[in-house]
Amino acid sequence: xxxxxxxxxxxxxxxxxxxxxxxxxxxxxxxxxxxxxxxxxxxxxxxxxxxxxxxxxxxxxxxxxxxxxxxxxxxxxxxxxxxxxxxxxxxxxxxxxxxxxxxxxxxxxxxxxxxxxxxxxxxxxxxxxxxxxxxxxxxxxxxxxxxxxxxxxxxxxxxxxxxxxxxxxxxxxxxxxxxxxxxxxxxxxxxxxxxxxxxxxxxxxxxxxxxxxxxxxxxxxxxxxxxxxxxxxxxxxxxxxxxxxxxxxxxxxxxxxxxxxxxxxxxxxxxxxxxxxxxxxxxxxxxxxxxxxxxxxxxxxxxxxx
Amino acid sequence: xxxxxxxxxxxxxxxxxxxxxxxxxxxxxxxxxxxxxxxxxxxxxxxxxxxxxxxxxxxxxxxxxxxxxxxxxxxxxxxxxxxxxxxxxxxxxxxxxxxxxxxxxxxxxxxxxxxxxxxxxxxxxxxxxxxxxxxxxxxxxxxxxxxxxxxxxxxxxxxxxxxxxxxxxxxxxxxxxxxxxxxxxxxxxxxxxxxxxxxxxxxxxxxxxxxxxxxxxxxxxxxxxxxxxxxxxxxxxxxxxxxxxxxxxxxxxxxxxxxxxxxxxxxxxxxxxxxxxxxxxxxxxxxxxxxxxxxxxxxxxxxxxxxxxxxxxxxxxxxxxxxxxxxxxxxxxxxxxxxxxxxxxxxxxxxxxxxxxxxxxxxxxxxxxxxxxxxxxxxxxxxxxxxxxxxxxxxx
Numbered sequence: 001x002x003x004x005x006x007x008x009x010x011x012x013x014x015x016x017x018x019x020x021x022x023x024x025x026x027x028x029x030x031x032x033x034x035x036x037x038x039x040x041x042x043x044x045x046x047x048x049x050x051x052x053x054x055x056x057x058x059x060x061x062x063x064x065x066x067x068x069x070x071x072x073x074x075x076x077x078x079x080x081x082x083x084x085x086x087x088x089x090x091x092x093x094x095x096x097x098x099x100x101x102x103x104x105x106x107x108x109x110x111x112x113x114x115x116x117x118x119x120x121x122x123x124x125x126x127x128x129x130x131x132x133x134x135x136x137x138x139x140x141x142x143x144x145x146x147x148x149x150x151x152x153x154x155x156x157x158x159x160x161x162x163x164x165x166x167x168x169x170x171x172x173x174x175x176x177x178x179x180x181x182x183x184x185x186x187x188x189x190x191x192x193x194x195x196x197x198x199x200x201x202x203x204x205x206x207x208x209x210x211x212x213x214x215x216x217x218x219x220x221x222x223x224x225x226x227x228x229x230x231x232x233x234x235x236x237x238x239x240x241x242x243x244x245x246x247x248x249x250x251x252x253x254x255x256x257x258x259x260x261x262x263x264x265x266x267x268x269x270x271x272x273x274x275x276x277x278x279x280x281x282x283x284x285x286x287x288x289x290x291x292x293x294x295x296x297x298x299x300x301x302x303x304x305x306x
Numbered sequence: 307x308x309x310x311x312x313x314x315x316x317x318x319x320x321x322x323x324x325x326x327x328x329x330x331x332x333x334x335x336x337x338x339x340x341x342x343x344x345x346x347x348x349x350x351x352x353x354x355x356x357x358x359x360x361x362x363x364x365x366x367x368x369x370x371x372x373x374x375x376x377x378x379x380x381x382x383x384x385x386x387x388x389x390x391x392x393x394x395x396x397x398x399x400x401x402x403x404x405x406x407x408x409x410x411x412x413x414x415x416x417x418x419x420x421x422x423x424x425x426x427x428x429x430x431x432x433x434x435x436x437x438x439x440x441x442x443x444x445x446x447x448x449x450x451x452x453x454x455x456x457x458x459x460x461x462x463x464x465x466x467x468x469x470x471x472x473x474x475x476x477x478x479x480x481x482x483x484x485x486x487x488x489x490x491x492x493x494x495x496x497x498x499x500x501x502x503x504x505x506x507x508x509x510x511x512x513x514x515x516x517x518x519x520x521x522x523x524x525x526x527x528x529x530x531x532x533x534x535x536x537x538x539x540x541x542x543x544x545x546x547x548x549x550x551x552x553x554x555x556x557x558x559x560x561x562x563x564x565x566x567x568x569x570x571x572x573x574x575x576x577x578x579x580x581x582x583x584x585x586x587x588x589x590x591x592x593x594x595x596x597x598x599x600x601x602x603x604x605x606x607x608x609x610x611x612x613x614x615x616x617x618x619x620x621x622x623x624x625x626x627x628x629x630x631x632x633x634x635x636x637x638x639x640x641x642x643x644x645x646x647x648x649x650x651x652x653x654x655x656x657x658x659x660x661x662x663x664x665x666x667x668x669x670x671x672x673x674x675x676x677x678x679x680x681x682x683x684x685x686x687x688x689x690x691x692x693x694x695x696x697x698x699x700x701x702x
Contacts, residue, residue: 060342067442067686069345151573170510172573173558255559256552256701263701270408272693275343
């Protein structure tokens with residue numbers, strides 16, 4: 001701000017001594033750094049430093065303990081131990097989050113399209129409805145699903161009435177329940193970016209497509225979908241990444257056989273006090289997500305996803 | 307300086323990234339070069355703050371939510387606390403900020419391991435966590451001379467517990483039993499852990515507690531072992547039984563307090579449960595019942611302790627002593643419905659609410675108490691060994 005005012009007044013007042021101009025230019029050179037400073041500091045304090053510390057912790061010698069302290073042993077074997085013991089949880093996290101993301105996309109795309117293109121004066125109301133669940137906390141929302149899917153709840157009673165399934169049927173404490181919880185909790189993260197990109201969709205392009213004798217399906221594939229790809233990519237990332245690290249849904253709606261990597265990290269840090277293993281698992285989770293995201297973005301970027 | 311001249315604005319993306327990477331690498335080498343994490347055991351004698359109880363008539367207590375009596379008209383009024391303040395002139399800042407032993411431990415770990423104050427004079431933690439704090443040297447020894455009521459009125463089965471001989475470091479706040487609960491609307495009575503884990507009609511409708519000492523203690527009792535003194539083989543045998551029940555889908559999941567709603571609804575037919583929770587459920591639906599298994603029950607307590615560097619220890623001891631007056635203890639027990647650790651409270655309770663005074667889950671009979679066990683104190687290596695095996699079975 002001071003830099004801007006400095007140049008403005010420098011230009012306006014003809015009597016300013018010539019030395020003022022280089023000072024202002026100098027200030028202007030520094031201003032991007034100054035603007036970056038708050039964000040950079042934040043990142044340094046709350047991301048870089050903890051990450052480095054965590055990386056250090058993940059290499060501690062595991063023969064140590066909280067009571068006696070840990071030695072820095074550069075024990076890369078911690079990572080092998082972690083993978084060996086918990087690869088099913090890592091895999092499960094990726095699979096559950098992946099399925100949940102796909103379902104979110106399938107549900108979210110038509111919804112976002114409808115809100116952006118067809119809702120008219122209901123648009124704002126519908127958007128509020130998408131966000132409304134966020135007015136209650138994550139925990140309460142997940143607990144509500146416990147009631148909905150409950151063994152004696154209306155939904156299961158109804159499904160049992162159908163001749164397709166047996167009396168033993170249940171939803172709560174199954175993978176379906178966990179994925180269902182993930183879909184519900186992260187759906188708005190999918191819908192909002194999709195809405196943002198679909199809302200900007202130029203109607204004239206759709207008309208042009210029609211004028212060129214494209215069928216509605218062709219119009220969707222060749223015009224609408226490619227134009228909304230940024231929304232699709234942003235939405236899937238915003239859904240997949242937090243879903244892969246989530247552990248509340250698995251804990252409340254699942255059983256030990258549905259536990260995800262987040263549950264293991266939670267218990268290693270808080271219950272078992274095995275900090276090196278917990279830190280190694282956190283890094284493995286981060287690495288897994290990064291690899292999957294990079295692979296995805298590369299494909300999506302080259303439009304092969306379509 | 308070359309950084310600055312590289313573009314008109316001075317900060318291209320690449321240079322900024324390069325700078326950030328350099329800073330990161332610098333920090334990284336700094337921490338990596340450092341050598342691990344120091345041990346956390348402390349000597350309470352060296353972590354003692356000067357006592358300001360005389361001049362500063364205050365006391366800070368951290369306890370679990372819904373664990374103290376409140377007035378029926380106004381939930382912000384806590385009658386026994388007010389009485390304490392009235393009698394001693396000590397104002398109590400009562401915080402309900404302990405929701406989970408492990409979580410609370412994580413919260414105060416850094417301060418206590420560095421001998422720094424946590425600004426609390428009393429914390430209330432469950433046996434095993436209280437034992438851990440004693441082991442780590444994070445709590446102050448109490449002055450028995452200041453606790454005459456405790457000495458006189460503490461239940462016999464809570465004296466000289468293996469991890470706190472002479473009741474030097476901890477005074478029970480409330481006590482409870484772990485046993486079996488079942489919902490009579492969906493199943494018939496369950497009398498033993500064996501039945502709970504193998505009866506075919508319960509399949510998929512059973513939960514166990516994720517607190518190792520409760521679930522494993524009951525399993526050890528069931529196979530004839532003594533939870534207060536068992537061997538690794540015995541533990542493994544009990545754990546195998548649990549593992550089998552998890553593998554074949556008999557056990558639905560492992561819970562904290564959250565089994566209560568599911569048991570009430572009947573999603574869970576039977577489970578390992580805490581007596582205090584079941585009492586509440588039983589008031590609402592008398593078919594939900596607590597069963598002390600014939601093989602014995604586990605007895606646990608939440609304990610008042612004075613953390614290192616607390617500045618109002620004498621006030622804290624007055625507080626502990628006050629709650630061991632039978633009349634005060636009865637008033638508290640009438641509200642919280644856990645087992646009252648104070649002798650003589652039953653007679654006082656008969657004056658407030660004769661029905662509650664007869665309730666075996668608040669004042670259990672001698673026979674149940676005699677058959678109850680407190681889990682063996684574990685050293686750090688054992689705790690880690692058993693906890694790791696148990697966590698593997700419960701899936702996390």
